[in-house]
Amino acid sequence: MRSRVRQEQSAQSVIYQKQIDALASGCFRDPFIFLGAHKSGPTSYEIRCFLPGASSVSVLLGTEKIVAQQQGDSHLFVANIKSKTKPDYQLDVSYSNEFTHQQYDEYSFESSLDEQAMYLFNEGSLEHAYQHFGAHFVTQQGVDGVRFTVWAPNASSVSVIGEFNYWQRNRHFMRFHPASGVWELFIPGLKEHQCYKFAITTLTGEVLDKADPFAFKMQQAPGTASVLQKLKTGIQLSERALANRAKRNSVDAPVSIYEVHAGSWQRRDDGERYLTWRELADNLIPYTKELGFTHLQLMPISEYPFDGSWGYQPVGLFAPTSRYGSFEDFVYFVEQCHEADIGLILDWVPGHFPSDPHGLHRFDGTHLYEHADVRQGFHPDWNTYIYNYDRAEVRSFLIANAMYWLHEFGIDGLRVDAVASMLYLDYSREEGQWVANQYGGRENLGAIECLKQVNMRCYAKNPGIMMVAEESTAWPGVTRQVDHDGLGFGYKWNMGWMNDSLHYMQRDSLYRSHHHHEMTFSMVYAYSENYILPLSHDEVVHGKGSLIEKMPGDDWQKFANLRAYYAFMWAHPGKKLLFMGAEIAQRKEWNHDQSLDWHLLEHISHSGMQQTIKDLNAVYTSTPALYEQDTSPAGFAWLDSNNAEQSMFSFIRYAKKAEDFVVVICNLTPQVYHDYVIGVPKAGTYQVILNTDKADYFGSGVDATSHAEQIIVSQAIESHGFNQSISVSLPGLATIYLKKVSDES
The missing domain is CATH 2.60.40.10 (Immunoglobulins)
Structure with missing residues (x-):
């Protein structure tokens, strides 16, 4: 009898040999056709289970237990049961180590695909x-x-x-x-x-x-x-929080962004350990608030394998990096930003992905996420792969990722990295190394459409956010609405201003007069886009040195130059962004493997720089003339843009109320000028609200006026096209702000 049963089982296993071989090899295209419960007769079902390592399997039908027969020496077990309808069952599985486990059969469940x-x-x-x-x-x-x-x-x-x-x-x-x-x-x-x-x-x-x-x-x-991680976000912003977000991110709001690399802002245990998200919440957020920044921007925090990429080569676009703690810890950090009324912006990288074998490259054995042609699908600069933006599913993937951070976490916005590399098919490529679009042009039509869709959908579903483009060319309409033939971003980094002004500031003051236009040219195009003025991490890496070490002169002049430059930047039309360490005049080039040199604050030169940034933010955020009309020509007027000989720049910033304005004077030579006459729009009393030469800042302490309260009364003397003027003392390598505090008596 037993011999006959074995013969029947052996014969049955021969029938299933093709399936057994495919299952054993780990290659089975449609398991539900074979595994699970299948009708074998009018009143019978056959239940087939493939369970490697199992020594015996039984099918449990309520209290009934039916032994499944092993097919030869394979891992396939088959049970025949009497039933007119598809049975509801579980499996009782025993293993060779005498461990027995009761489980559901994965192949007994219907598809739940939407x-x-x-x-x-x-x-x-x-x-x-x-x-x-x-x-x-x-x-x-x-x-x-x-x-x-x-x-x-x-x-x-x-x-x-x-x-x-x-x-x-x-x-x-x-x-x-x-x-x-x-x-x-x-x-x-x-x-x-x-x-x-x-x-x-x-x-x-x-x-x-x-x-x-x-x-x-x-x-x-x-x-x-x-x-495996449950999605426990869905942070619900209150109506008040949504209103605050919209107000905070508006083009007529003060926006001052502190850019941070979470792994090197501060470290613990002699620099060996990262701060956790909770430690960052308890330390970084109060620090950002104390210095008066309105926003915090994190360099990419989507999971990435290589520390040296700083997050710009992510593999897990939907996973907050575990370097700084758990998923829940990151949620806590975001919530604390909301509590502190600090806008949180994340660096987002939809331009490329790395070649790590567990990542997206050749995901299913084909070039699924990237272009197959290396002239379109490979980045020669970064040894990374470029998304195939023409593929609809890739667009869904990227749109969903942007929506994920904004919708699930209530993030204020995304700064989109390397937009120029997405827009141009010939980006960083020689002739013959790129493929033209269908019209023979160099524009990446798929990427353009993808960016438009991301921006349109993100703004529509997440009101009050800010989408920011790091776009380094003169691509037209980056911040124009999509229905007006724009890309649909809210802001664009002003790379032209950054490059020109830094080149100027790096020159010895003796030679600045020959390059005066580098500080004035930005006003030619200042209103072509909604701009953010960035002094970002890109300016302090790869041998470029720190901002303080870019400044010319002796140590006192270096600090004076940088303070004057910051004040020029904070007064110039455009929102502000400063990379961590620049506020304390970090001397060393940024190193992602080390904490900032916080010990420098023991010296007045560095603590004075930090206080300068704090005071700049305080003046900026409380003075509508410095931010309300960043995108309108009505918000700016040159007093004197042509004083190259003295390397002097003076201009007025206007609020929406024309009577509310600030006079800004930058003296970018070490020469002190007493009784310097400058025209002003209105008669009245003016007060110096900022002077970067203050002794508290490590300046020389030259006051713009001899009055203890730093006030000056205008005189009816024509100057710079106005009927009224004031006479001030201009410290060397310094910027001063003056504001009218009362009308003429």
């Missing part, structure tokens, strides 16, 4: 793709588990591998949906923080272990796995 969402994904318009793709804790058919979903249309087989199945790629084969190119599987009973990947078998038989592109958490390098 077909409408997949249609939008394939169309390029699925704004919340992260809610459908990746790993999500859900309840399906009354059972708790995780639904895995991944786009890999050209794979021959995809499996979920992880700690929960000993990384076996022949255990959890996924269901393929040919219409959308998406694979999906529900696995019951999984726990948060378990590691996983997708094992993708290509059409050529190659096996690629890939991290989840939509993972909310990833291992810190050198680990490469994704980590």
Whole structure:
């Protein structure tokens, strides 16, 4: 009798040999056609389970237990049951180590894929793709588990591998949906923080272990796995918070941004340990607030494997880096920014991705996320891959990522990195190394459309945010609305102002008169875009030195130059951005592996620089003339733009109320000028509200006026086109601000 049973089992295993071989090899395209419960007769079902390592399997039907027969020496177990309808069952699995486990069969669950969402994904318009793709804790058919979903249309087989199945790629084969190119599987009973990947078998038989592109958490390098993480955000901003955000980010608001690399602002344990998100919340946010900055901008915090990329080569676009703590810790940091009324901007990198084997490159064995042609899909400067913006699913991926940070965390905005590299097909390429668009031009039409869609959708669904472009060319209409043929950004970094003004400031004062135009040229195009004036991390790396060391002269002159330059910047039309360390005049070039040199604050030269920034922000944020009309010619007027001989710049900033204005005078030579006459628009009493030569700042202490309260009364003497003027003392290498505090008596 036993011999006959073995013969029947052996015969049955021969029937299933093709499937057994495919399952054992880890390559099975449609597991639901074979595994699970399948009708075998009018009143019978056959339940097939492939369970590597199992010694015996039984099917549990309520209180009934039916032993499944092992097919030969394979890992396939088959049970025949009497039933007219598809049975509801569990499995009782025993292993060779005598461990017995009761579980649900993954192949007994119906698909929960949202077909409408997949249609939008394939169309390029699925704004919340992260809610459908990746790993999500859900309840399906009354059972708790995780639904895995991944786009890999050209794979021959995809499996979920992880700690929960000993990384076996022949255990959890996924269901393929040919219409959308998406694979999906529900696995019951999984726990948060378990590691996983997708094992993708290509059409050529190659096996690629890939991290989840939509993972909310990833291992810190050198680990490469994704980590199961519940999406616990959905930060709901109150009506008041939304109103504050809109007001804070408006073009007529004071915007002063402190740019920070979270890993090197401060460190603990003699510089060996990063601050955690919670420590950053307790230290960085109060510091930002104390110095008067309105916004905090973090360099990229999406998970990235290589520290030296500073986050600009991310692999986990949806995962806050675990370098600084847990997902929940990052949520806490964001909430504390909201509590402190500090706008939070994140650096976002949609321009390229690295070649790490667990990343997006050749994701399903084909060039899925990147262009196949290296002339379009490879960045020669950075050895990275360029997204294929023409592909609709890639657009959905990037749109959803931007929406994720804004919607789920209530972030104030995104600073989009390297926009110029996205816009131009010939960016950093020689003739013959790039492919023209369909009209023969150099514009990347797919990238342009992607950026437009990102901006339109982000602004429409997240009112009051700010989208910022780091765009280094003269591309027209970067901050123009999309329906007016613009890219739809809210702000653009003014790289021209930064380059010109830094070149000027680096020159010895003896030679500045020959380059006067470098400080005035920016006003020719100041209103062509909504600008942010950036002194960013890019200016203090790769051998460029720190800002203080760019300044000419002896140590006193270096500090005086930098203070005067900052005050010129804060008075110039455009919002402000300053990279960390510049506020304390860090002497060394920025090093991402070290903390800032906070010990420098023991010296008045450095503490004076910090106080200058604090006072600049206080004056700036309390003086509408310095910010209300940044984007309007009515907000600025030169008093004297032609005084090259004395390297002097003077101008007026106007608020929306014309009677509210500030007079700004910059003397960028060491020469002190007494009784310097400057025209003013109105008769009255003027007060010096800022003087960068104050002794408290490490200045020489030359007062603009001899009056103790730093006030000056205008005289009816014509100057600079006005009927009224004032006479001031101008310190060397200094900038002063004057404001009318009362009318003529």
